[in-house]
Amino acid sequence: MSFIDLFSLGFMQRALIAALLTGLAAPAIGTFIVQRRLALLGDGIGHVAVTGVALGLLTGTSPTWTAVVVAVLGAVLMELIRERGHTNGDVALALLFYGGLAGGVLITGIAGQGAATLQAYLFGSLNSISSADVWSTAVLAVVVLTVALGLSPQLFAVASDPDFARVAGLRVRGYNLLIAVLAAVSITVAMRTVGLLLVSALMVVPVATSQQVARSFRTTLLGAMLVGCAASVGGLFLSAWLSFRVSVAPGPTIVLLALAMFTATWPLGVWLRRRSRLMAPFPEVNATPHRSTDDHPHDHGQDCGHPAVPHGDHVDYVHDGHRHAVHGEHYDEH
Amino acid sequence: MTSPDPRLAPPVVLDRVSVAIGGRPILRDVDLTVRPGEVVTLLGPNGSGKSTLVRAVTGLLPHTRGDVRLFGTPIEDFTDWRRLGFVPQRSTASGGVPATVREVVASGRVGRRRLLRPSGPADRRAVEAALDVVGLADRASYGVSQLSGGQQQRVLIARALAGEPDLLVLDEPTAGVDLPHQQALADALGRLKASGATIVLVAHEIGPMMPLIDRTVVMRDGRVAYDGPPLTQEVASHTHHHDDHDVPTRHDHAPHVASPFDWERRSSQ
Incomplete structure (x- = not known):
């Protein structure tokens, strides 16, 4: 068979x-x-x-x-x-x-x-x-x-x-x-x-998986249902396929598959959260002293690889603990 | 005691109200009338009963004596909860699942939505208007947990505004909010006041709210100590510098599974 x-x-x-x-x-x-x-x-x-x-x-x-x-x-x-x-x-x-x-x-x-x-x-x-x-x-x-x-x-x-x-x-x-x-x-x-x-596990793990990547409640809910479906149907197939060789129960297979999906999305979630923290706009605070960089060999731009974080009406380029804003020919420390 | 036109009835009337928590009387003999369109601040030290008063007005705590009337109707018979907007104290806007600013604000419409119906254009307009008032329209699709404390507080105010209330009750909206954000909050409340809403505000610090305030009520040890023209927090706190209730709350480690003596009046509903 x-x-x-x-x-x-x-x-x-x-x-x-x-x-x-x-x-x-x-x-x-x-x-x-x-x-x-x-x-x-x-x-x-x-x-x-x-x-x-x-x-x-x-x-x-x-x-x-x-x-x-x-x-x-x-x-x-x-x-x-x-x-x-x-x-x-x-x-x-x-x-x-x-x-x-x-x-x-x-x-x-x-x-x-x-x-x-x-x-x-x-x-x-x-x-x-x-x-x-x-x-x-x-x-x-x-x-x-x-x-x-x-x-x-x-x-x-x-x-x-x-x-x-x-x-x-x-x-x-x-x-x-x-x-x-x-x-x-x-x-x-x-x-x-x-x-x-x-x-x-089927109530919690799909939700935990889904909220790694979702930002709204709605997408979390629908994503969790999708993950739950994929895990339970996939787990059933997997256990049926494995059962030709070893005796595998569907229940644990489903749960472990759901956990595997969580483990797979977790690094993605960590990266997304880190990025959203990094790119959160800086608060606008007036009356900080004006200071410019001494000598800046690097040209910041759209594709320079440094995060461009909104700060009021301009962007600050973030690198090595600095926030550099373009000011004429040079960069200001913000 | 229902007045003929509920539109003109005072939004809040407390008549010799006492409130007890766990058998201990917290508020005693409180009389307070808030007239339509008024902005009233409740001041007082910690433990003076400000929050208890707010919870009695919003129906979250039952009162043991006296009458609480909302828009002329005794609170026991009051059903028109959509006229009341509530901003709870220090609640974080985020739960265990991510939610966007718009979703949290839209949940303020629940009092007006029919069961099992999708949201209509009126709901969406109210949500957008509430986001505009608090100045967070550009953050609508952000996750709530991404916002600062002051912005989250404004989200909660927008949630209450989305229900288009006639009476807005705020419990310490400025707690832990820095000055620029307090100004943004005051601006939002100013726009609301201009539209004719009645506002009851519990505050620790008044700051930029000062110009909005019509009346100050100072609570002390569960009683009204002052009710009259606006006072600043500095003047109000001159009469008492310390917390009135510093009795430590008892907490032993036996599992208290139930407290049958506290069965609340409203819980029978």
Whole structure:
């Protein structure tokens, strides 16, 4: 069987659809979470969802839907604790982290299931997805995308300045809860592809990658969705291709591919930020003493290679700790 | 107590207002009326209750006694929040994700936008006008984090202006802003005053704002100590040189997960 033949198999097609939807939905809501500086919120919800999966195994109902319910409850609880508490909520988050994971493992044991069953949810198992799973993934992903993109002006205002948003008449608590619930939903969407323990990576890493090069919120959001898609679909292809030789799970491959994309854009981001700092206009301050260079063998110009930084009505050429401005035949020190 | 024409009602009326935080009364018996078109500064040392007063006026803190009325409507029933523009204290304009100046200013329109609708020409015009007033039109596509502190403060003012408010409340907009930028700020507020807006301004230093001010209110230890013609900060601070509340805030390291006794009045909404 060749690499291409693999995609004529039903389970592979289902995995592809699930990966694509996850790659779109998780970074969309992740952008607002990163904006609120709650990058680890997804991880916390993921841990709580483990208990939900275990409850599904115990009661014999679909673990996807019990995970949705428990993750949403956990997210709401975390949001309320964060809002009421006077810390940043990191301690409260940690409490839920450990409670969720320990509860999940305990209940799985009571349900008579081994670690292997739980593993499929902890680290994802694309190849065991049924058509019903694909449908529920699709419905949840469409809900997340519609709300996250449709309400983005409101969510942006609330995430960037809750006090301002509240005075502007928005129900800030409602929107914060909405973000938490959407995060919980997209985590259960991503559960089957990358697994609960790696899910936060798909919410955060594409955003971190995208903001290396983006300057606006809009491009960060759309770029993160693009990166998320590329990582999850690419990771799936990569793991399928590698699986001819070694046993490679899709979940970790997707996450590592996303991290590789971050690593690749990071130097570019460093360079862009350095350049924008270098080229920021100098402030105009009057009444500095006039001083010109003694002897300047070099002619500054458009292509001389030295940064030309705007300074009032002219440019200063920056080199070796000097700021040289053209003044008639010579250069002034600015 | 609603007056017949809400257009002519005073933008802010505080009638024997007390505000408590965590059970401790911070503001006591504050009476204050701000008339339409007035520019009022709130002065006073740290801990005198200026910011608490602003948070009570903007509905961010519930009041425990008395009446707060905005444009003639008790604040509990007030729904016309788009008439109010707010510039919070020392908030950085940048979050965890990059955003351009225009995006932050455009977020000031949220109070006027309908859900799930794209922004219209009126929104774009208001954003451009607000950027013009604060003199940042040429920086609109810059990232907010690239700007200096004074410019970021002007971005926040533009964000409040984009909502086209009738009442603008600013909490220490000049804190940490150097003199040239304070002048730019004062110019922006002057243009706003000329258009008929009412301005309530908490300030530590007045500086270039002085010519704009119609009235000064000095707060001291949670009460109004002076309410009358404009004072400079120097005169206002002659009566008290030190912080009134230097009680250290207690912070132990147990995880305080909830404080049920502080359940706010507005939170039931």
